Amino acid sequence: MKKTILLLFTLFLTVYGVSAQETLRVLCIGNSFTYVSDTHLKMKEIAESQGHKMDVNAVYVGGYTFNRHLHDLKTLQAIEAGKYDCVFLQDQSQMPAHYAQDPIRWRLAAVDAQELAERVRMFSPDARVWLEQTWSYAKDNFGGFGSWESFDHFQAKGASLIAKLIHTSVSPIADAFALCRAERPDIHLYNDDQHHQSDYGAYLKSCVNYLLIYGEKFTPSASACGLNAEYCKYLRTIAEKVVLK
Numbered sequence: 001m002k003k004t005i006l007l008l009f010t011l012f013l014t015v016y017g018v019s020a021q022e023t024l025r026v027l028c029i030g031n032s033f034t035y036v037s038d039t040h041l042k043m044k045e046i047a048e049s050q051g052h053k054m055d056v057n058a059v060y061v062g063g064y065t066f067n068r069h070l071h072d073l074k075t076l077q078a079i080e081a082g083k084y085d086c087v088f089l090q091d092q093s094q095m096p097a098h099y100a101q102d103p104i105r106w107r108l109a110a111v112d113a114q115e116l117a118e119r120v121r122m123f124s125p126d127a128r129v130w131l132e133q134t135w136s137y138a139k140d141n142f143g144g145f146g147s148w149e150s151f152d153h154f155q156a157k158g159a160s161l162i163a164k165l166i167h168t169s170v171s172p173i174a175d176a177f178a179l180c181r182a183e184r185p186d187i188h189l190y191n192d193d194q195h196h197q198s199d200y201g202a203y204l205k206s207c208v209n210y211l212l213i214y215g216e217k218f219t220p221s222a223s224a225c226g227l228n229a230e231y232c233k234y235l236r237t238i239a240e241k242v243v244l245k
Helices: 002-015 032-049 066-070 073-081 095-101 107-123 139-143 148-165 173-183 199-214 229-243
Strands: 024-030 054-060 086-089 128-132 169-171
Touching: 024 032, 024 073, 024 107, 032 054, 032 199, 054 073, 066 073, 066 107, 073 107, 086 107, 095 107, 095 148, 107 128, 107 148, 128 148, 128 199, 139 148, 148 169, 148 173, 169 199, 173 199, 173 229, 199 229
Parallel strands: 024 054, 024 086, 086 128, 128 169
Antiparallel strands: none
16 A cells, blocks of 8 residues: 555656655855856756756855955855755865965965854754865966966865865865866866856866765766857766766
8 A cells, every 4th residue: 555655656746747856955155266157056057957956055255265254244144044965165266275385374274264164064064065176277377376287286285284174075176177178278167367267167167066966977968058068078077087086
């Protein structure tokens, strides 16, 4: 009898297009590297094309550091809404690299990251939290670090140090950008300002974060978010190489 009821209920869901799948609640705290080219919305679209329900809440202001988020009422209210399943933390683009280069002078980068992560866990104790490893860029002499290699090195080191301090993992977005730059320079990951993400850079970041959440390879039905399908297929393989290695 119970089996029959379950089958009828499943049929009802199928016929009426209703899904019993829970919606994953995601919070993105960041800046222009979060919202330019609708980065956070691309992640939601990709997830839904893979059969996953996702509710994304994002709080961002261009150039914001973690310190500024800690003093922003909108950020605090978003955090206090709580019950998030996943949280991505995006600091101002040079902060991790500055901290790695001079941890004494830039100690507040780590202090603020720790306070922000603690506040997130206070209201979402079961959430998985990632610190985003920001991509390097050519603008302003590679962010003041002189080369792709130097900028990437300090970004990776700083993100690793801070993530260890706040007891979380790194989202290796910079690694994916570096690999794509080396293999497919024809796919432009940056806007004309050589700093912010293009639609393809936003897509790549979204793919990396998607894989961190779900830990599964993309199926052929993965959305290209209105972009060149061949480029996006390649970017998905890059994300898989970096995250699922």
